[in-house]
Amino acid sequence: MFAKHKSKLYLLFATLLVVMLVAGCVGRDTSTGQVKEVKIGNILPLSGAAAPLGKIGKEAREMAVEEINAAGGIKSLGGAKIKMIFADSKGDPATGVAEAERLITQEKVALITGTYQSGVALPATEVAERYKVPFFCPVPSEDVITERGFKYVFRLAEKTSWRNRDQVKFIQDMANKYGTPVKTVALIYEDTAWGQGAARGWEKYLGEAGLQIVLKEPYPRNSSDLTPVVLKVKQKKPDIILLCSYVSDAALLTNTFAEHKVKPVAFIGTSGGFADPVYFDTAGDNCEYFFDISTWEPDVNRPFSKEVNEKFKQKYGYGMNAEAVKAYVSMYVIKDALERAGSLDPEAIRKALAETHLTSGVTQMYASEIAFDETGQMVNAPLVISQFRKVNGKMERVTVWPEKDARPGWKPEWPFPGWEGR
Amino acid sequence: MGLLSAIINGILMGGIYGLLALGLTLIFGIMKIINFAHGAFLMVAMIFSYWLWKIMGIDPYLSVVIIIPVLFVLGYLTQRYLIKPVLDAEKDVREPIGALLLTAGLSVAIENFMLMVFGADYLMAKTTYSGASIYVSGLSISVPRLYAFVATLIATFLFYQFLNKTELGRAMRATGQDRGVALLMGIDVPKVYSIAFGIGTALAGLTGIFLIPFYYAHPSVGEVFITKAFIIVVLGGLGSVPGALAGGLLIGLVESVAAQYMTATWTAILVYFAFLAFLLFRPSGLFGSRYEW
Numbered sequence: 001m002f003a004k005h006k007s008k009l010y011l012l013f014a015t016l017l018v019v020m021l022v023a024g025c026v027g028r029d030t031s032t033g034q035v036k037e038v039k040i041g042n043i044l045p046l047s048g049a050a051a052p053l054g055k056i057g058k059e060a061r062e063m064a065v066e067e068i069n070a071a072g073g074i075k076s077l078g079g080a081k082i083k084m085i086f087a088d089s090k091g092d093p094a095t096g097v098a099e100a101e102r103l104i105t106q107e108k109v110a111l112i113t114g115t116y117q118s119g120v121a122l123p124a125t126e127v128a129e130r131y132k133v134p135f136f137c138p139v140p141s142e143d144v145i146t147e148r149g150f151k152y153v154f155r156l157a158e159k160t161s162w163r164n165r166d167q168v169k170f171i172q173d174m175a176n177k178y179g180t181p182v183k184t185v186a187l188i189y190e191d192t193a194w195g196q197g198a199a200r201g202w203e204k205y206l207g208e209a210g211l212q213i214v215l216k217e218p219y220p221r222n223s224s225d226l227t228p229v230v231l232k233v234k235q236k237k238p239d240i241i242l243l244c245s246y247v248s249d250a251a252l253l254t255n256t257f258a259e260h261k262v263k264p265v266a267f268i269g270t271s272g273g274f275a276d277p278v279y280f281d282t283a284g285d286n287c288e289y290f291f292d293i294s295t296w297e298p299d300v301n302r303p304f305s306k307e308v309n310e311k312f313k314q315k316y317g318y319g320m321n322a323e324a325v326k327a328y329v330s331m332y333v334i335k336d337a338l339e340r341a342g343s344l345d346p347e348a349i350r351k352a353l354a355e356t357h358l359t360s361g362v363t364q365m366y367a368s369e370i371a372f373d374e375t376g377q378m379v380n381a382p383l384v385i386s387q388f389r390k391v392n393g394k395m396e397r398v399t400v401w402p403e404k405d406a407r408p409g410w411k412p413e414w415p416f417p418g419w420e421g422r
Numbered sequence: 423m424g425l426l427s428a429i430i431n432g433i434l435m436g437g438i439y440g441l442l443a444l445g446l447t448l449i450f451g452i453m454k455i456i457n458f459a460h461g462a463f464l465m466v467a468m469i470f471s472y473w474l475w476k477i478m479g480i481d482p483y484l485s486v487v488i489i490i491p492v493l494f495v496l497g498y499l500t501q502r503y504l505i506k507p508v509l510d511a512e513k514d515v516r517e518p519i520g521a522l523l524l525t526a527g528l529s530v531a532i533e534n535f536m537l538m539v540f541g542a543d544y545l546m547a548k549t550t551y552s553g554a555s556i557y558v559s560g561l562s563i564s565v566p567r568l569y570a571f572v573a574t575l576i577a578t579f580l581f582y583q584f585l586n587k588t589e590l591g592r593a594m595r596a597t598g599q600d601r602g603v604a605l606l607m608g609i610d611v612p613k614v615y616s617i618a619f620g621i622g623t624a625l626a627g628l629t630g631i632f633l634i635p636f637y638y639a640h641p642s643v644g645e646v647f648i649t650k651a652f653i654i655v656v657l658g659g660l661g662s663v664p665g666a667l668a669g670g671l672l673i674g675l676v677e678s679v680a681a682q683y684m685t686a687t688w689t690a691i692l693v694y695f696a697f698l699a700f701l702l703f704r705p706s707g708l709f710g711s712r713y714e715w
Contacts, residue, residue, distance in 0.1 A: 228681030
């Protein structure tokens, strides 16, 4: 009885082994001759909490691929069309890994793009590295993704710490330009991994810039009252207040700052809650003159930005966000690499991606120059600072820095003018 | 000045915590039920109050006349048709736990129902006094918090009078002290229970109304406050009316003042340690005795 089962088990294992070997060894269609389509795998959170973000990423990719295919596909592959295969990660790392495995072994994709979450990207890229298949990350920003010595991982997004770096750059730039000496900084951040990471980044770059941190204030998200935190900041009278918050805390802090008339030289947010549309509804006029950092804004002064966003709006009924722009531009970066690779061989595609140097075309909407360093990290991920300003009586995110990307005719309001007359 | 501002803020916030704890302590004192759905009722009141303000332009403070009766009825019916059968079924059980599990389940159900109907957005009534402050020589006092504090004092006072001076109040206290004897004296215990649960729920509603001008409502907002309310009930003494207010003020002050000397993450830990210390050394709380009622 038991022995019978045992032999069955062995048989099962043997079969599995053979299947795995075959799946691993059977070469992909690497001949350049009769290529009809290029399969690209996409791992996105299409269900679960981040589903809306997965959806907008999927839509942006589809729009780009439609355009590419309509324009004649990949010419060096005899006009092969790109075929997108979407896989749902549910925002769960284990699912992401399983899907990466499936896309490579079953679907035989030429390369993979995705994921929205850094937590999914980290293990999923390991799978691709093992199979030696290129993995292109448009969005996830956790520093370590391109710091593991992987050869098959490429990232278009900025590193998280670069946001903190550019916030500090911005502070120094403004202080010089407007003649407002800045010495002291207060850090207010939510106390989980995201906020703590921001605090580490700030400490590093503020230290290098010779600015003094007078207050480090982590707080638990979903606090019933953030007044104590605000009162503490008020006591310290810092020149700059740097914030890293989810949307509920961002609005609660903003309103409490207003209540107690805290007046630094500037309030600067780190995306997240400050970039959430709900923030404007809940903070109202109190958020006027706050700054926030991101990689793209609808009003950013870059070629193609308006046109593509407009087209997207026509097609899907709402505007793009930074994630959608990165997803859209990624497809064009991949197309360019496939064009130069002229084959479906993953090695050739990897080499072509590494040699990317795009300085013209629709990718301008994200960055004037796209190139990757030896770790696969996009070299100059462009970050912009926007300021919340009233445009025709309505609060908007107005891009103000760097100057070349700023909304025409707008300058930053620096220092913070205070709360009177609101 | 910062410290004084922190003390004032602590007292004002403490009042709000106390008001929420008041409903909880009443339900416990009379029915000996730990009501896990209390936070969910607070959330329901906040969201209703917000929509009344948003759609019909009713000031949250005026919505008292609508929301308090609605929540009273909600509480009354909850006790009458959900909790009572469970209590009856567990009449002969030594350590009944059914009601506790029921309210916990109820809270999950209410939360998800509200999530389905109203969505997960953060809502806040931006009234004329939202974000308004009174400035006295460098101190800033938040106006909506001040109103909430005054309301707490009035509500606590009225409630105390009701328990001590009215026939129904006395019947409630009698029921809380000894259910069996109260029954023999001709008190309609199930009815007293329903009314008590209704009043407790209405008090959660009142807290919600005073929160909505300066705090966000969303389906899980109850969880932000309910843990504090439980701690306060233990600190003040289970079933003690003045204890709820005193415990609330204590927690509010500790949170606000301690945060000036340590991070907000640490103050949360401090509050929990205080709670544990009380459980160890004075389990009956500040004002608690089994025969408070």
